[in-house]
Amino acid sequence: MRKTSSRAALPNIEIIKKGAAWEVRWDYQExxxxxxxxxxxxxxxxxxDGTMDDLDIQPDNVCCASxxxxxxxKLNEDQATRLRDALNRVLIPIxxxxxxxxxxxNSLPHLRMVDVSEA
Known part of the structure; x- marks a missing residue:
């Protein structure tokens, strides 16, 4: 049987200060x-997309967003903080x-996940 983790692999969401501007990056964990x-x-x-529109983030500032x-x-501190908070509100709970x-x-006896190598 496949071992399960004791904690969820939550997405990494970070704010980085780059000179006078701020940057928000996020990435899922495998x-x-x-x-x-x-x-x-x-x-x-x-x-x-709706959050970035609401925060008046220009499309040119978006390298990728999924x-x-x-x-x-190229965000100001308020935009970066609010975007990070919005990402935390949606990605972490999901x-x-x-x-x-x-x-x-996995705890149900008739639906336990079987390791592919065991099948």
């Missing part, structure tokens, strides 16, 4: 619970809930 970020990709992309990874540059769901599924 784990079974992270697959939910790909499954909910369309929803997450809409949420992130539910899995992203880099947004991955945490999927982790809990997978843990619960």
């Amino acid at each position: 784990a079974p619970e992270s697959s939910i970020l790909f499954q909910r990709g369309e929803y997450l992309r809409g949420y992130i 539910g899995q990874t992203g880099t947004v540059k 991955v945490t809930k999927e982790f809990t769901r997978l843990q619960n599924m």
